[in-house]
Amino acid sequence: xxxxxxxxxxxxxxxxxxxxxSVGYWMVxxxxxxxxxxxxxxxxxxxxxxxxxxxxxxxxxxELSQVDLASRMMIEPATLVGVLDRMQRDGLICRTxxxxxxxxxxxxxxxxxxxxxxxxxxxxxxxxxxxxxGLTTTQVKAFKKTLRTVLGNLDALSG
Amino acid sequence: xxxxxxxxxxxxxxxxxxxxxSVGYWMVxxxxxxxxxxxxxxxxxxxxxxxxxxxxxxxxxxELSQVDLASRMMIEPATLVGVLDRMQRDGLICRTxxxxxxxxxxxxxxxxxxxxxxxxxxxxxxxxxxxxxGLTTTQVKAFKKTLRTVLGNLDALSG
DNA sequence: GAAATATAGTTAGTAAGCTAACTATTATCG
DNA sequence: CGATAATAGTTAGCTTACTAACTATATTTC
Numbered sequence: 001x002x003x004x005x006x007x008x009x010x011x012x013x014x015x016x017x018x019x020x021x022s023v024g025y026w027m028v029x030x031x032x033x034x035x036x037x038x039x040x041x042x043x044x045x046x047x048x049x050x051x052x053x054x055x056x057x058x059x060x061x062x063e064l065s066q067v068d069l070a071s072r073m074m075i076e077p078a079t080l081v082g083v084l085d086r087m088q089r090d091g092l093i094c095r096t097x098x099x100x101x102x103x104x105x106x107x108x109x110x111x112x113x114x115x116x117x118x119x120x121x122x123x124x125x126x127x128x129x130x131x132x133x134g135l136t137t138t139q140v141k142a143f144k145k146t147l148r149t150v151l152g153n154l155d156a157l158s159g
Numbered sequence: 160x161x162x163x164x165x166x167x168x169x170x171x172x173x174x175x176x177x178x179x180x181s182v183g184y185w186m187v188x189x190x191x192x193x194x195x196x197x198x199x200x201x202x203x204x205x206x207x208x209x210x211x212x213x214x215x216x217x218x219x220x221x222e223l224s225q226v227d228l229a230s231r232m233m234i235e236p237a238t239l240v241g242v243l244d245r246m247q248r249d250g251l252i253c254r255t256x257x258x259x260x261x262x263x264x265x266x267x268x269x270x271x272x273x274x275x276x277x278x279x280x281x282x283x284x285x286x287x288x289x290x291x292x293g294l295t296t297t298q299v300k301a302f303k304k305t306l307r308t309v310l311g312n313l314d315a316l317s318g
Numbered sequence: 319g320a321a322a323t324a325t326a327g328t329t330a331g332t333a334a335g336c337t338a339a340c341t342a343t344t345a346t347c348g
Numbered sequence: 349c350g351a352t353a354a355t356a357g358t359t360a361g362c363t364t365a366c367t368a369a370c371t372a373t374a375t376t377t378c
Contacts, residue, residue, distance in 0.1 A: 023299060024197070024290060026310065027190045030306045030307075031186045031189070031191075034187060036313070037313045048333070050334070066357065075335070076335075079334070081359085082335090102343060102356095103342065127313070131309050131312055132312070139301075142305075143305045144182060146294065146302045147189045148185060150193070150291070153289055208364095224327095225327065234364085235367080236328090237329085237366075238366070239327095242363085262325065262372065263327085264326080320378090321376100321378080324375070326372085326374100328369105328372100331366100332365100333365080334363100335363080336361100336362080339360085344354080345355090347351085347352075
């Protein structure tokens, strides 16, 4: 596994950043593992992590324009275009031009997306349960609270 | 900001997954915000999040083959190829064929990478400090511990 | 020692992610 | 009303991520 490279007279960079001590390091890794695990679970159903998130928001809100959906997903509208293109290609969603504002396109889940969605919820619950194994309810609660704090710290103005 | 779409006779998907209650939801968002904040900080120095991570590991280990580096970064070797191609193009690293095993290529940081690295460490420390504002040392410690637990839960076998 | 197997790196194809620039609408201001 | 500004969606160009298939070396096995 760890092939242990000796790194003899290594031209090491001067400064050293102990990133294993950083919350960012562990947060990024854990989040990566979560997305990985969920992706693996979703793959057999022919759907990706982001596509599942789209269906999730549509399940909550029913029908959304692309900017509104992008803002909920915390991604750029331009990024969403590609995701929706592929979902439309696969018959999971449809785009309808809004009558009141012809710039807007309303996204809604197709009938066959409903079949997929039921299974997706299963996958999500499974991973979610696996993630918190060995943690008490109190710990999970504190964990989520801290995550919200961190998110708030970094989200604000982000400059 | 929130344009509030009424979603009148919305064809809602049957089941509903309350993902705002899931640790995954908050973890992914917080991690995203972290990478975003760091990327913004790094951008003026012409370096990306992943490229900074490469330099970080080279600072720790001195010289690494691509598989070893990829395994430390928790990404696929094939993904690393592109990252290193761009870093080599930008003169940040060099690839040297190992004498003992001609399949291996040892990656080392270039002299000019050292100048960049000093500034990168600054950026990383800044974001890291901002992330934990309003949290006690105890809370941060518990947070990291929980993240490690979650990572362990999800990493194992991931099937 | 030659054949089979494993390993290191690469390429190709697909799915995201971003910014910046563009088109088509709608809203606003004078 | 008409010019200007704002907004919704898209496209183009770049970086990152994956899997699967490929090439070149090393290692194992017979």
